[in-house]
Amino acid sequence: MLIGLVGKPSVGKSTFYKAATLAEVEIANYPFTTIHASRGAAYVKVDCAEREFNTKCTPNKGFCIRGNRFVPIELMDVAGLVPGASEGKGLGNQFLNDLRDADSFIQVIDVSGTTDIEGKPTEGHDPSIDIDFLETELDNWYKNIFIKGWGTFARRVDLQGKKLSEALTAQFSGLKVKEYHIEDTLLEVKLPEKCSTWSEDEVGVFVSALRRASKPMVIAANKIDIASGAENYEKLKLKYPHLMIIPCSADSELALRHAAKAGMIEYVPGEKNFKILKELNEKQIEALNDIKKNVLEKYEFGTGVQEVLNRSVFDLLGYLPIFPASAGRMGQNGKVLQDCFLLPGGSTALDFAFFLHTDFGNNFIKAIDARTKRALRKEYKLKARDALEIITR
Ligand SMILES: Nc1nc2c(ncn2[C@@H]2O[C@H](COP(=O)(O)OP(=O)(O)O)[C@@H](O)[C@H]2O)c(=O)[nH]1
Ligand SMILES: [Mg+2]
Incomplete structure (x- = not known):
């Protein structure tokens, strides 16, 4: 199973990736820091069965902290997508290619609105613009693949009597699209079997539905720790009731995991608190207290990073x-x-x-x-x- 992090530059994809995997990737405040997709192990959190068996588990893969089993999945950090990516802008085609193998996406957005559409620092940017543009780019990506083969598979369906779902599965096989995705989508959109007669609008409806079915997406409303984040998050929830949007602070998660790794605190990813284990200096205590007050205690899912991963695997993909x-x-x-x-x-x-x-x-x-x-x-x-x-x- 592979989950891809998508979004415009500088929203915190690499920070999310690094927090979730604790791998070494470059993190910086300018666009296109990550040129190649990097992949690593992140973890979903499961209530370990050890409690019910009154025992202590010895995991082969992943790890277990106090009855919380962390099971590995694969996470992929991809360079930022900008508007026009599906037409090749900003190395868009290459970056979209990196996403073909993903089973689902995590769209990271900057919910604080402090980065513009290209990832440059600004103020008051409406994050819903980013949600919309990314959906458009992903839909266009699917649409281009449809249109490329349209003549050929339409002929096979019309003249050779091939099943439409079969012909479309072949056309989209490079995107890990399964025949059941196509069948479900065709049922949903109710378009005629003779796809040569579809209008461009109808093609648009189909590819968009197929994209949602085959690459489901959860939105990480990142940088929620910045003051403007809370209000923007509330607006997004109202505007997109059909989307799964989780408040998130990848930066806080990264800091907590670093502190835990250094033995300063005990922190179980996904929890709303931590325990200080060592004598810390004033600066360290202040930083940790900030995270506690502005993120952990304020939001239902703590930093949100673990929740985003769990929702992807268990809710969206149904594992x-x-x-x-x-x-x-x-x-x-x-x-x-x-x-x-x-x-x-x-x-x-x-x-x-x-x-x-x-x-x-x-x-x-x-x-x-x-x-x-x-x-x-x-x-x-x-x-x-x-x-x-x-x-x-
Ligand atoms: N305040 C805040 N800043 C963050 C957060 N996540 C990332 N950043 C900062 O945003 C900038 C861009 O992060 P990066 O992960 O490189 O973004 P990417 O281009 O999407 O991979 C860096 O300066 C990060 O420190 C967060 O949760 N809160
Ligand atoms: Mg990056």
């Missing part, structure tokens, strides 16, 4: 965290709940078996719920945080 577990033998070899896997929503016990190993799938007898010891059939639909053992022949 389920699943623990392979065998209640009877938990702790054998000193290994406890080593894995927490993310499976697509709708997966069954049998899907989970195949996910673990083809042999498990082929030789599946039943799954055992490690909490209740109940046997589950192969059709059992997985639930978030299930802890399951697969019994094979």
Whole structure:
């Protein structure tokens, strides 16, 4: 699973990326700092199953702090997009290409309105302009791909009787678009099967709906720590009730993670507080208190960074965290709940078996719920945080 950070320059994409991954990327206050997309591991936060099993987990991947399991996903930092990107402006085509592999997007905006449309410092910029322009650029990106192949796939549908959804899936395959995305979108927009007759407006309606279905997006209303952010955020919520907008301060998250890494504080990403562990100097205390007062205590999701990642994976993409577990033998070899896997929503016990190993799938007898010891059939639909053992022949 890959999540791409998108947005105009200087909104805090690289800061978000660095906070979420603690990787080294350049951070500076001018456009196009990041020339190449960089990818790294970020983490979604899951209530670890260790509590219910009265044990302490030993994660293979990621980590666990006080019962909070951090499961890795891939995050991608991309250089800023500017208006006209879909026509190639500001190396736009190259940057859009970097986004093809993403399963979903996090659009970072500067909710404080202190950067203009090109990312230069200003005051009073309306952040809704940024939301609108980015949607337009992404829609145009899809539209260009549609139009490029229109003649060819329309002919295949009209003359060779090929299914429209199949022809369109082939056309958009480079963007990780799946046939079900196309089918769902066609149902939603209700356009004629004969796509050669579509008007340009109808094409626009289709590509926009397809873009939303295949690259769902959450908006990180970043720089909420700046005074003008709070009011702008309220306005955005009213203007875009259909969008998922999370108040966010990537800068604060980065500071907290640095402080935690240096052993100054204990901080669990996503929480609304931290604990000071060491004697700190006045400046450090003041900085931490500012974050506490202006961000952590003020906003529902603390700095918002963890919430944005969790919403992307669990709400937008519908993934389920699943623990392979065998209640009877938990702790054998000193290994406890080593894995927490993310499976697509709708997966069954049998899907989970195949996910673990083809042999498990082929030789599946039943799954055992490690909490209740109940046997589950192969059709059992997985639930978030299930802890399951697969019994094979
Ligand atoms: N006040 C504040 N500044 C931030 C925040 N996130 C990033 N910045 C600053 O915004 C500027 C641009 O950040 P950067 O991450 O390079 O933006 P990018 O171009 O979108 O990757 C830098 O000076 C950051 O320190 C935030 O949450 N609050
Ligand atoms: Mg950057």
